[in-house]
Amino acid sequence: MVIILKQNADTAKKNALIENLTSLGIVIHHSQGTHTTLMGLVGDTSRLDINLLLANDIVEDIRRISEPYKAANRRFHPDDTIISVAGRKIGEGFFSVIAGPCSVESEEQLTTIAESVKKSGAKFLRGGAFKPRTSPYSFQGLENEGLRLLSLAKKATGLPIVTEIMSESQLDDFDDVDVIQVGARNMQNFRLLKALGQCKKPVLLKRGLSSTIEEFLMSAEYILAGGNPNVILCERGIRTFEPMIRNNLDISAVPLLKKHSHLPVIIDPSHAAGMSWMVEPLSKAAIAAGADGLIIEVHNDPKNALCDGNQSLNMTEFDRLMGDICARVAFEKKIMG
Amino acid sequence: MVIILKQNADTAKKNALIENLTSLGIVIHHSQGTHTTLMGLVGDTSRLDINLLLANDIVEDIRRISEPYKAANRRFHPDDTIISVAGRKIGEGFFSVIAGPCSVESEEQLTTIAESVKKSGAKFLRGGAFKPRTSPYSFQGLENEGLRLLSLAKKATGLPIVTEIMSESQLDDFDDVDVIQVGARNMQNFRLLKALGQCKKPVLLKRGLSSTIEEFLMSAEYILAGGNPNVILCERGIRTFEPMIRNNLDISAVPLLKKHSHLPVIIDPSHAAGMSWMVEPLSKAAIAAGADGLIIEVHNDPKNALCDGNQSLNMTEFDRLMGDICARVAFEKKIMG
């Protein structure tokens, strides 16, 4: 961290600042120019509060050098993390596809889809029991009944289940869930992140619509710092100015996250654009860019889906896509996890 | 709502769609062109699921005509809503200033600030007991002890208190809180919004960093639809590409929200830019643009604040600013509420 002092900074205040930083174990290197005075800080600056330092009236500006995340940082954990769930693996050469309906609607719907996506090669079943909807008048999910149906589908097919949690108060109901999903709108629901840090279940953490890469990794850090090392990062589109699409898949997030973190990264091409015909090109791009997996919405009857029908593939389309995905994963010299 | 059908849409499917819409009480007006066929939908289309309609393979596109929010919509509630709290009023000519520290740090800090801002003319005391922080290593607030200190300050000064809730599971602890704040990162925490719809306390709802005006009003709609009419909208800066400032105050949000909704609108100039020197110009702009109030961070010792010190005014700066604010509110022919 580098502190830039104001011109003609008061010496007493400057000494107080230096003393304060030194007392925290920080070593300071001074650099005096005609117009600017710099202090280079060496030591564990990750716990220094930049805002507090900026509020000091002799400080002009701060430049941070090192990242504020530690547990999620590849610099300190050079090897890829592999997440294992019921014999499936995600990360470091293992590629996984998670598929299923946007929301759980009925036992028949869910098992039909579950069996179909399993046959096509999906390794996890997704399905929303609790649905975060922009409108209070839209279908909000089957709630606990939806969780029950997911368990039945799991028993019937052997597919581990991935489903979204809305609040830390629901954790007890998620006992039979294999991977707990945190939705984009909850990426900075810090109470929820802390609670998930206390449990050991794998967490699929979706990136917020306008979260920076660093904020995303800081949310993962909440879970990791709590003691749960099993975090899967999921990019699902960011908000841009483009009116043609719902969200905009941030393909750069894949190499950036892989460079700065050791955690596995998967892509959600269904939510990214919000249109089923774009799932295929975005899935291809994700695999080529280095993603460790995909989470794809599949429905037995998209036009009668209770939510997000226009972004879901039907089962035949998914089956055809999976053929292509497998060929591409092999081309990348990865193994279907 | 207007549905644009695909060229050469299958007649049987078209009839099924028409039948389905008609059964929901919708009247359809047809408009047949050489290249496009339109269906104009008349009736209560607010509960139709656009995604469901888009998934129908004879549908090319949908154009919505009317807004999906009803309770928050000025079209159906032409008069301004005034929120009354302990004799204070916000909205329709009543302008209120809420002031206090970013986070509650100690009894002495809080009462010092509370007495000072009261003397300067603030009508509400703000202060965070639970702090949503990007980093798990930053100060997270005094939590329930913070709530206790807020109650003490309220007793000492008579100022009603405004503080942020993090989860619906905390509601019982917020009994003595006068206005419950929902932070920007929780604007779409729908479980929390639903729970707040069940209580009658005024809610100060902050806009998410990248929420559209419509999404913001839909979140208010969650609370209103639940039965709680007391919602104050708060614009606090949106995320743009500008690196010089933390967030970017969306001044257009004031006239847009006032036009489309009857709810009072206040501005948070402290978080909007993240720099204390910008609080003054942004406050002035907010008043001129038609805002119903301001929420301003004030600290007795900004450079030692435990969070967000560099965006807080000290008590002298706030006092001077309040003099200016009063003159401007009078210029706008409004009354300090």
Add this chain to the structure above:
Amino acid sequence: MVIILKQNADTAKKNALIENLTSLGIVIHHSQGTHTTLMGLVGDTSRLDINLLLANDIVEDIRRISEPYKAANRRFHPDDTIISVAGRKIGEGFFSVIAGPCSVESEEQLTTIAESVKKSGAKFLRGGAFKPRTSPYSFQGLENEGLRLLSLAKKATGLPIVTEIMSESQLDDFDDVDVIQVGARNMQNFRLLKALGQCKKPVLLKRGLSSTIEEFLMSAEYILAGGNPNVILCERGIRTFEPMIRNNLDISAVPLLKKHSHLPVIIDPSHAAGMSWMVEPLSKAAIAAGADGLIIEVHNDPKNALCDGNQSLNMTEFDRLMGDICARVAFEKKIMG
């Protein structure tokens, strides 16, 4: 196009509007609801001025149904356009790589790079003679001397050259240039676009940093409408809120542009992120998403490049990347154009 009238619109004004539209050959279908009156417009609405209609005080809003671009629109030109330059092809199964330095620095530099990239498989030589630089104090290019060096390199290697024009007044100097590049900052320099519509040379049109897909196609439309059918679209990153990267490659632009237009689409992975290590993953993603080509910065000595060194590959890195690109193009069943 659908016009939504205000409630209680004045009948005389409404009739005047109807008469005016009818006189333009537009057929109107009316749809009367309790709260809204719609007029569905059928006919050639592409020349109607939406702003003019919106200014009419009985008009509440307008929803456009069809796209305002015609010549660039796949709806009217279903077949892919192939651009041919000196025996090379771009589009419809032909994939081309354009490579070379950010700016032309010297004859030796340029021929060294040109021979190297040709050997590696590039089909075009790029190089800036006129450089658009944010700072007036940065190197602005060798200007006409740069054009002369490009011609020499073309003669030496046989590679057609691609270089950027800054103003329509330079067109005469671009006689020996094979593909004229319009930079992102000039995407809406309409004088330049009109002038390029008058010549027949292929134009490589880069997307503006915050241009929508529709605006991008409208800029192509300027050139096409002028009579020049040879336009190559180039996505080179958009501006988002992410501070880690210079621009953000909009991978969705590839399928969106291919769906809505028949023009070839290439990707510039070098400018998209501004970091050389990201050229590889972004190139892979571009090929997988369906791009028709890549334009890549290659330098013989990146750390001494006069501009954009940190986004350039050196010649060895480019050669290695080309091996991978060829394998991927073959996987996509395309031919190196």
Add this chain to the structure above:
Amino acid sequence: MVIILKQNADTAKKNALIENLTSLGIVIHHSQGTHTTLMGLVGDTSRLDINLLLANDIVEDIRRISEPYKAANRRFHPDDTIISVAGRKIGEGFFSVIAGPCSVESEEQLTTIAESVKKSGAKFLRGGAFKPRTSPYSFQGLENEGLRLLSLAKKATGLPIVTEIMSESQLDDFDDVDVIQVGARNMQNFRLLKALGQCKKPVLLKRGLSSTIEEFLMSAEYILAGGNPNVILCERGIRTFEPMIRNNLDISAVPLLKKHSHLPVIIDPSHAAGMSWMVEPLSKAAIAAGADGLIIEVHNDPKNALCDGNQSLNMTEFDRLMGDICARVAFEKKIMG
């Protein structure tokens, strides 16, 4: 400027870098930590090319301390610049209103509007002769005939004229123009900026839709560095994710530009939102935030305007608004310039 070196940077390369920087007159302060090595650069770093430095493979990252603009920088020119045009003043307590139609349509239209806005208190007449339009099929302006009509209106009313230039090749035709406007889409048309730096006429430079504050000031720097000190900065809305408005007025730009530069700052509330009803609240906000002027679209018959009718005020609305503006300018203790 601070250079952060990679861990285990090669000593020979490091020495070469140090030697290179020293030869440019830069003094280097070293700061060695366990994980990071910093070099603090002191001297005139404004001409160092950051990209060149970043391309050096021992450099991890660069943090710039001082701004790259000099002539536009308040740090080096603490006093406000006042632009004087035909006896009018803009800047440092002088507030000016520029008004007129989006585009010049006829002699009668222009003189009608010119006389009306003059009577209402406008000090400059605006009007477009050359119109940058997204669509090649929209009205492109009367071109040179428009310039002639502007001259006639100037003669008739005495109002100095402000009109937009599209290319440096037009400069000769702009002899009688008092203030040359550079449109948002041309903010980084560097050939045009350089040509304007050679003439002495005042330039009204509009900010690009997605330009950062620094890029905006760098474009002003092009003109100033060329020798023309008469630059007026104009904020006219930035591109955000909000679909309700065409652009989003960046009110923070006013205090930020005033802090970092000495140049006058005006606001265009007409283009900012694209809706005439928002001109009033945005104008009020602009004055309160510290702007030095406004540029407002006024039309004698907005609903028949040839462009941008729905954002133009009619003459009565403008007259009423001017009454309010005068009162507010007086409240700010400024003088109508």
